[in-house]
Amino acid sequence: MSQxxxxxxxxxxxxxxxxxxxxxxxxxxxxxxxxMVCKTFDAxxxxxxxxxxxxxxxxxxxxxxxxxxxGYRFPTQHAKRIKMFGYNNINLxxxxxxxxxxxxxxxxxxxxxxxxxxxxxxxxxxxxHTKRWLKNYLVDYCSWDPxxxxxxxxxxxxxxxxxxxxxxxxxxTQLDLEIWEANRVGNRx
Numbered sequence: 001m002s003q004x005x006x007x008x009x010x011x012x013x014x015x016x017x018x019x020x021x022x023x024x025x026x027x028x029x030x031x032x033x034x035x036m037v038c039k040t041f042d043a044x045x046x047x048x049x050x051x052x053x054x055x056x057x058x059x060x061x062x063x064x065x066x067x068x069x070x071g072y073r074f075p076t077q078h079a080k081r082i083k084m085f086g087y088n089n090i091n092l093x094x095x096x097x098x099x100x101x102x103x104x105x106x107x108x109x110x111x112x113x114x115x116x117x118x119x120x121x122x123x124x125x126x127x128x129h130t131k132r133w134l135k136n137y138l139v140d141y142c143s144w145d146p147x148x149x150x151x152x153x154x155x156x157x158x159x160x161x162x163x164x165x166x167x168x169x170x171x172x173t174q175l176d177l178e179i180w181e182a183n184r185v186g187n188r189x
Contacts, residue, residue, distance in 0.1 A: 005025070005034075005037075005038045005041065007021050007022050007025050007041065008022075008025065008117065009117055010116060010117050010173050010177065011116070011117065011120040011173060012117055012118070014117070014118045016092070016093065017051050019092040019093065019118055020050065020051040020052050020092065021041075021045070021050040021051060022114060022117060022118060023085060023092060023103070023106075023114060024041065024044065024049075024050045024051075024055075024082055024085065025037065025041050026105075026106060026110040026113055026114050027078065027081050027082055027085060027103075027105040027106065027110070028040050028041055028072070028078065029110060029113070030078070030105065030110070031073070032072065032073055033184070034184055036070070036071070036072060036073075039070050039071075040066075040067060040070040040072045043066050043067075043069065043070045044063070044066055044067075044082075047062070047066050049062070049063055049066060049082070052085065052086045052087075052088070055082060055083060055085065055086030056086045056087065058083075059083075060076075060079050060080055060083045061079075063079035063082050063083055064076055064079040067079055078105070080104075081104045081105035084103075084104045085103060085104070085105075088103055090102070090103065092114075092118070097111040097112065097115060097123075098111075100114060100115070108126070108154040108155075109125055109126055109127055109154070112124065112125050112126070112158070113125045116173060122162065122171075122172050122173075123158065123172070124157075124158045124161040124162060124165075124172050124175075124176050125176055125180070126154055126157050126158055126161065127180070129179050129180050129182075129183040129184065130161060130176055130179050130180070131157065132183075133179045133183075134149070134157055134160060134161050134164070135149045135150075137164060138160065161175070161176075
């Protein structure tokens, strides 16, 4: 498996400040290649813009400039999300998935990513790669109709993914990371 960013620690131990930083990393992880997320996060960190306290010392314009200099897509939209997180008083140590989804830019996928990494919770990160893999598995090995797969909610997709991982003798995280590693931009053959 290729190297994950130092802040991206599946089932890792995070301090309060690292939770802030990882939430910023999650906000950046929206329809952007992983390498770009890492590069942009490092630029934000170098400019002291990865914890809520530090974010509040900067303007949205300051954050936009860092995102633009990194070549990040949609810098204005994401800078506003990061700045809004700076003012959010959510307790990242105790917040559940639904509470995390109230943070602008965080949906079920990124909330699952956050909880998997910071607390070791058993969540699948149902991104484009895992969804495609799940659809193919359910259609090819379980004879599902593709139309039925499309109707699944995020939670139903995740439950099916977890069940398949268990059948394969893997943890949800192991299977998730294997699929991500094999299919992410930069690793395609």
